[in-house]
Amino acid sequence: MSADVGDGSAGEVGFPKESYQFVLGENMEAVVPVARMYGAQGSVRVDWFTRENTAVSGQDFVETGGVVEFGHGQKEGWIKVPLLDRRKKKGFSQRSFIIELGQPDGEATVGRYETNVLISPPGSLTGLMFFPSIYLTK
DSSP: OOOOOTTSSOOEEEOSSSEEEEEBTTBSEEEEEEEEESOOOSOEEEEEEEEESSSOBTTTBOOOEEEEEEOTTOOEEEEEEEBOOOTTSTTOOOEEEEEEEOOOSTTOEESSOEEEEEEEOTTOOOOEEEOSSOEEEO
């Protein structure tokens, strides 16, 4: 069985959603997907890195970066960012950081190049999931 490689191009890599929410305690690691769309011909690598928003590196999450590698025909990769436990800190509220993609190698292009990662205290799930052009509530 051969892999579905779309139109024969290297495709476009990017984040499927604008934001992802993780409840601290249930999740001590943010695991965020990266999608390869519109083709999956050949291997593709794309660098990624984190940057602060309202969350502070070293206090809320571990500032990190790396490479997502897609093999021939592969359409999904994952980024993992360790979260730091602030549940016992007074006044802990929802905070966020950004994961940003660099330019992929080869002939692939980049689509949605950044996503917002929300870190929420237990019991504070907002029930709002963000999608490119629609909003769904639980």
